[in-house]
Amino acid sequence: MAGEFKRDMNYIPTRVTADGRDGYPVEAGRYRLVVARACPWANRAVIVRRLLGLEPVVSMGIAGPTHDERSWRFDLDPGGEDPVLGIERLQQAFLVRFPDYDRGITVPALVDIPSGQVVTNDFPQITLDFGQEWREHHRPGAPELYPPDLRSEIDEINEAVFHDINNGVYKAGMATDQQAYEHAYARLFDRLDRLSERLSKQRYLVGDTITEADVHLFPTLVRFDAVYHGHFKCNRHKLVELPVLRDYTRDLFQTPGFGDTIHFPQIKEHYYVVHRSINPSGIVPTGPDLSWLLEPHGRDRLGGRPFGEGTPPGPPPESERVPSPA
Structure with a gap:
């Protein structure tokens, strides 16, 4: 339909899994979840991380509420730099892994802290994997958010x-x-x-x-x-x-x-x-x-x-x- 808004759903499909089959195994302290409080898609990941008690094992970087064409900025942090990743913009983590990346720089994104590379920004899969692949790190009493039946x-x-x-x-x-x-x-x-x-x-x-x-x-x-x-x-x-x-x-x-x-x-x-x-x-x-x-x-x-x-x-x-x- 003419004039219809069309969302680009072409996200990075790499996953963090218990068996590490994509090269990124579940590991406490290795990944940083980058979000913006403003974003409803990122909000899902923040909620699931809270419900499952993953705060101690997946740290969270919070971008500011505004961005420009170059992506979300860490302008809420001292010096405008994420204290763990050492970057000013989320875009930098995407370009470390994909130097010619030309799609949207979106949140939520999981970033591999040792390499500084983005792993994925596939927001629907991130919450499912938090629930299924990160089970060994769930808090006692964590809910089952995606019951098989x-x-x-x-x-x-x-x-x-x-x-x-x-x-x-x-x-x-x-x-x-x-x-x-x-x-x-x-x-x-x-x-x-x-x-x-x-x-x-x-x-x-x-x-x-x-x-x-x-x-x-x-x-x-x-x-x-x-x-x-x-x-x-x-x-x-x-x-x-x-x-x-x-x-x-x-x-x-x-x-x-x-x-x-x-x-x-x-x-x-x-x-x-x-x-x-x-x-x-x-x-x-x-x-x-x-x-x-x-x-x-x-x-x-x-x-x-x-x-x-x-x-x-x-x-x-x-x-x-x-x-x-x-």
Whole structure:
């Protein structure tokens, strides 16, 4: 369709695995997860790392909320340099491995610390591998986010959520044609309505515990009122006006490992400053009030066990704490 936003999904397919078949074996302390708090795709990896307790074995570098054509910058760190990798831009790690790399420099990315080379930026695979390949390093009580008996259902939900919601907000916001925008808008809210119906009967998307499906949906929902409703013209309703999805998002936000990864000032700065074709002034809005995320959610009535037979993760490391939305 003319004017439709098309996402480049051509990511580096290399994997970090227990058997090291791609040349990068699972090894505590060897890899650095580079993220940006602003990015919903990176947010997934941050959440899964928290839920599984991988903080002691996979360090995390946090890029600033804005970037230019040369990639994400470590401008939050002293001297504008990642203290572990010793680089100013994520692009440098890509070019060490691929000197002629000409695709997007994206987060999340796993970087091999000894060589300084990027290993992968394949965001869907990174979280699955954290769950499956890094098992020997999971914390006691870590949840099973991709249970074998539910994988086909999780995959089906994730596929629909990706196309219509995760990427759907971008298809609406980045469209350059009225028809393309309206098509994306209609699919987005149709899918949200379907999920609202589903979640009116069950606490989580698949089964009675948190799974990869919830990890995929949450980053888009939690950003909805702050950026997608206005900035991306996804304005049929705010999330706070949709009771089921509002309370579902509240529930997850208040679950350790979810809300404690969300940095709203950086999220808003990224979208409103970087997307100058949509917001030429670069002015970041003061609102909206997001304190509703801390109000009671009432989802307990639907049953469910957030971590199954497991337990919640402990508090995040001091260096990774984020401000409250209230």
